[in-house]
Structures are given as C-alpha cells and as structure tokens.
Amino acid sequence: MSEKKTEQAPLTREQFVIIGKNLEKMESISRPSLTFWQEAWRRICGNRAAFFSLILLIVYGLLAIFAPMLSQYGFDQQDAYAMSKGFSADHWLGTDSLGRDLWVRVWMGARVSLTIGLLAAGLNTVIGTVLGGFCGYYGGKFDMIVMRIIDVIYGIPSLIVCILVMVVLGSGVQSLIIAMVIVGWTGTCRFTRGEVYRLKEQEFVLAARVMGEPVFTIIMREIIPNIMGLLITNLAMAIPNAIFQEAFLSYIGLGISPPEASWGVLAKEGTRMLRVAPHMLYVPAFFICTTVLALNQLGNGLRDAFDPRLRGTE
Amino acid sequence: MTKYILKRIGISLVTVFVLVSVVFFLARLMPGGPFNDPKMSEAARENLSAYYGFDKPLWEQYLTYLGNLLHGNFGFSTKYPSRTVNDLLAGAFPYSADLGIRALCFAISFGLVFGIISALNRGNKIDLIFVIVAVFGTSVPDFIMGALLQYFFSVKWGLLPIAEYKGFAYTILPSVGLGFYTMASVSRIMRASMLEVVQQDYIKTARSKGISRFRVTWKHQIRNAIMPVITILGPTVAAVLTGTFVIESLFAIPGMGKYYVESVQNSDYSLILGMTVFYGTFLVFCNMIVDILYGIVDPRVRIAGK
Numbered sequence: 244m245s246e247k248k249t250e251q252a253p254l255t256r257e258q259f260v261i262i263g264k265n266l267e268k269m270e271s272i273s274r275p276s277l278t279f280w281q282e283a284w285r286r287i288c289g290n291r292a293a294f295f296s297l298i299l300l301i302v303y304g305l306l307a308i309f310a311p312m313l314s315q316y317g318f319d320q321q322d323a324y325a326m327s328k329g330f331s332a333d334h335w336l337g338t339d340s341l342g343r344d345l346w347v348r349v350w351m352g353a354r355v356s357l358t359i360g361l362l363a364a365g366l367n368t369v370i371g372t373v374l375g376g377f378c379g380y381y382g383g384k385f386d387m388i389v390m391r392i393i394d395v396i397y398g399i400p401s402l403i404v405c406i407l408v409m410v411v412l413g414s415g416v417q418s419l420i421i422a423m424v425i426v427g428w429t430g431t432c433r434f435t436r437g438e439v440y441r442l443k444e445q446e447f448v449l450a451a452r453v454m455g456e457p458v459f460t461i462i463m464r465e466i467i468p469n470i471m472g473l474l475i476t477n478l479a480m481a482i483p484n485a486i487f488q489e490a491f492l493s494y495i496g497l498g499i500s501p502p503e504a505s506w507g508v509l510a511k512e513g514t515r516m517l518r519v520a521p522h523m524l525y526v527p528a529f530f531i532c533t534t535v536l537a538l539n540q541l542g543n544g545l546r547d548a549f550d551p552r553l554r555g556t557e
Numbered sequence: 558m559t560k561y562i563l564k565r566i567g568i569s570l571v572t573v574f575v576l577v578s579v580v581f582f583l584a585r586l587m588p589g590g591p592f593n594d595p596k597m598s599e600a601a602r603e604n605l606s607a608y609y610g611f612d613k614p615l616w617e618q619y620l621t622y623l624g625n626l627l628h629g630n631f632g633f634s635t636k637y638p639s640r641t642v643n644d645l646l647a648g649a650f651p652y653s654a655d656l657g658i659r660a661l662c663f664a665i666s667f668g669l670v671f672g673i674i675s676a677l678n679r680g681n682k683i684d685l686i687f688v689i690v691a692v693f694g695t696s697v698p699d700f701i702m703g704a705l706l707q708y709f710f711s712v713k714w715g716l717l718p719i720a721e722y723k724g725f726a727y728t729i730l731p732s733v734g735l736g737f738y739t740m741a742s743v744s745r746i747m748r749a750s751m752l753e754v755v756q757q758d759y760i761k762t763a764r765s766k767g768i769s770r771f772r773v774t775w776k777h778q779i780r781n782a783i784m785p786v787i788t789i790l791g792p793t794v795a796a797v798l799t800g801t802f803v804i805e806s807l808f809a810i811p812g813m814g815k816y817y818v819e820s821v822q823n824s825d826y827s828l829i830l831g832m833t834v835f836y837g838t839f840l841v842f843c844n845m846i847v848d849i850l851y852g853i854v855d856p857r858v859r860i861a862g863k
Contacts, residue, residue: 402799495818514704528701535696
C-alpha cells in the first residue's frame, strides 16, 4: 500500500487556492424548488401516453364545444337525399338513417356524454370526499351509520339502482346524473374515510387542533390536500365508468332519447343499422373507445405522477 | 370463521330487505299507474285495482308483498295478465344463467392465460399484443363489442350464426361479447400481479433451492398471483349479469335481460320490480359467496372482518 502512494502524482500546496467562504451561496438551493403540483405536472409531461391522452381529451372537449356551432347542419336536421351515406366532403362522418349529419351529432353527443361523465364523477368525488372526511375524522355513530348505508348500496348492483331511479325520474341528463351520484359516491367515501383515519393521528393535524382550527377547516385545509392526488386519480378513473353507464342506459332506452344525441344513443342507432351502414356504429364506437382509453391512460399517468412509488402497478 | 360467515349473511339479508323496500316504495312514486289506458272505463280500472290489491292501504300492500316474497312469489305482470313474474323468470333464467356461466368461464380462463403469457414474456412483442388487447377490451362497452362481433363473424364472414340460442355454435359470439371486458380486466390484473410476485423473496428462495423454472412459475408465482383476481370476481359476476341485458337483446336470446329491457321499454312496472328484486337478490348472494370464499382462501380477511 505504501508503495502505491508514492507512485501518485505529488500534490503540492501551490496547486490549491483559498477562495474563501460564500455563506450565501452555500445556503442557497441551486435549482428552483418545485411544488407538489409542479412536480406532478412535470411527470405527466414526461409520460408520453398520459400527455397525448390529455391533449386528445382537450381536443375532444374543444370540438364538442365548437364543432356543432361551426357546422352548417343542425344536430336534428334531416336530409332525405342523403340517408345512411358514408364519409364524404359534405358530411365528414357520413349521415345516419334519417340523413342527419354524424359529425355534428357526434359532437352534440360528446357534449352530453362528457358533461355527464364529468359532472357525475365530479359530484361523486365531492360528496364522497366530504362525507368520507367527516366519517374518518369523527368515527363513532355517524361513521357507523354511513358505513352501513354504504354496505347496502354497495351490495345492490349499481346498474339496477340506476335503472330504478331512471324509471322513476324519467329520462334526461339530470336524472342520469342523479342516478349515477346516488350509487357512485360510496367508493370515494370509503376510500377517503380510510385515508383520513390514517392521517388524523399525524402531527400536523394535532398542530392544527392545538391552534384551534375548527374541524371543517382541519378536514378541508389540512387533510384533504394530502390525498388530493389520489382523489384526482380516482376522478379520472370514474369518468369512463360514467360514460359507459350513460351508453348502457341509453342503449336500453332509459338514458337520453333521440333526437337528442349522446354517444350511447348514437351507438344504439348504429347497432340497429349495422348491416346497412356500419359506419353509424364505427363512428360513435371510435369516440367512446378513444375517450375511455385516453381517460384510463391519463388516470394511470396521474397516479404515477402523484405517487411515483405506485409506478407500474395496476 | 363461523362468526365471519354469519356476519356476511346478516349484511346480505339486510341488503336484500332494503332493496325490496326501496323497490316497493319507488314503484309507488313512478309516474302513471299500471292501468293508464285512456280507453279503459273508470269502473274497469277500479275493478282491476281491486283485483291486484292496489286499493288497499300502502303498508298493507307492503306487508302482503313481503309475505309473498317470503313464499317466493314475485306477483303478477300487469302487461301479460295471464302470466306471473315467476313464470317469466322460470322460462328465462336458465338462458341467462347458461350465457352468464359460459361468459365467465371464457373470461376467467382466457384472462388468466393471457395475463400469465403476457407476464412471462414481459417487454417483448407477445406481451405488447396481449397488453393492447387488454387495453382495447377495457375501453369498449359490451354492446358495441357484441354488435361488432355480430357484424364481422356472421354478416361479413358468415362463420357463426348471428342470433338465437340453439346449440354450441350459437353460444360463442354472445359469450365472447359478454365476457370480453371481464377477460381484458382479468388479464390486466393477472399480468400486474404476476410481475409483482416475481420480485418477491420467496421466488428467489425457490429458484436458489434449485427448483426448476417451470415449477416455480406454476407452484409459487401463479398461485400467489391469482389472489387479486379472486377479489374482483364478485363485482365481475354482477357486471357479467347486467351485461346480459344488452347482449341478450342484441342476440335475440330469450333470457331475463331481454325481458328486462322490454319491460323497461313497455313500462311494465310490476315486471320490472319483480325482476329487479330477483336480480338484486341473486347478485347480493353471489357477492356474499365470493366474500366468504375469499375469507376461506385468505385468512387475513377473516381477521380483518372480525
């Protein structure tokens, strides 16, 4: 060992320069610190599938808003000379069996389907979060009652409840959303309750209590932001379900009824005309599938972005 | 264990009771009565109401309904006066059950096999194909799947019969259409679970003991990986059974789903209610059985259940 040391290039005192201490520089953080949301946004942008899904969904959203306005056709305007026609320059996505322009109908349908998806999933998340937060924080009798209610709602197949509510309330966007919210809030509520149970014993909650914050503020300002990422992921995963349910209910004649359009209605009309004009099924099927696919990919991406430890799990 | 099973049975019974009550009282909230034919005379309507017992006080009707249900009597259909709901159910349920079981068998067996193959070939082309199939499968609603299968396999290529239910060849398309979504999700979960298990220490231990790769995969990896799949079986049974609604009307199969959809479209409320109660009860008990099975397979659930 000692021999090797002598072989090293000799270091002399002259090679070193005293540069002094720059305390300010030592203490400063070299890269700008990122907030939780900035970091999550970065990870989403780095995830190709999720990023493209996000772009696709934004494009769909914009088209749903603007495409029907910009078209020369109305969504229920019939053209007896162009019935069940395929793709053409006049009718970009062809026409349906009554000669209505499918391009316009698809985007009118997107308005309904996406609204239902967003609103139903959003309301589910809000109601589930608030109730779950209180259940988890307080525990006790209130918690027990809510949990038993959830057990019962959870035990009954959701579509059956939806069908019943739709039969009572009549068809339409509002009743669809109400029906979905009645059965849908339970999942989020259970999940939030579990998370709040886990978090409420932690020091920052204790600190907030010592400072005298009211319970509502503690739940909303201290606990919920900690599980916001998971909630948003849940939301992204819940939207496809709502879109599926709308399609199903419209298919069996309970959701939206023609001439109003939704993707479910269009698909239903498509299955009827499949032998004559298969494009009538392909078009709504394509939009339902790509939207659901994009939402699922975005959901996966969000989950990875908010909690990188979960990466790669299903 | 007995305590856990008893608790599950208790919850299920309460669920069924609540379901029946909710269904009963919701029925009275429905717009329009069962006899709203404008040509019907007032006297005839009163007679019919009296015949079906609709003129009695609500709580009495409720108790009668509960009593009848305890005897397995689902009441009369007001649309088909000569037939009881029991009749319709007895005729239709075997078809639905047959279709449902076939779809489940298809979904679970193919889903597991695809998931396993996919996981064993992680990262190469075979894996990619199966992953694409799985992702595609979970983003197509089952009625679109069914319609597409119908179009390609029967209309375009003429390989399989397009509708009805009269032999094995007839059952293939509806079972695949019904089971595809479930197959895709089973395969996704199985793949993920296989990949998680393969990183565990006991797999390493088994390999280092000199057990062959095949035996490790078969005895250690697959057995442990299958647990998450069992968890989703309960919701899956429900999904497949509600899926029969659309698949049956699409393929003209005379099962319960077809009657259900028709009764909804014809506003035959008593039939909707009878079927809802039957479906609901059936599914609640399916869920219960799956939960209990899971408790038997995985001791940790039992302890948590207490």
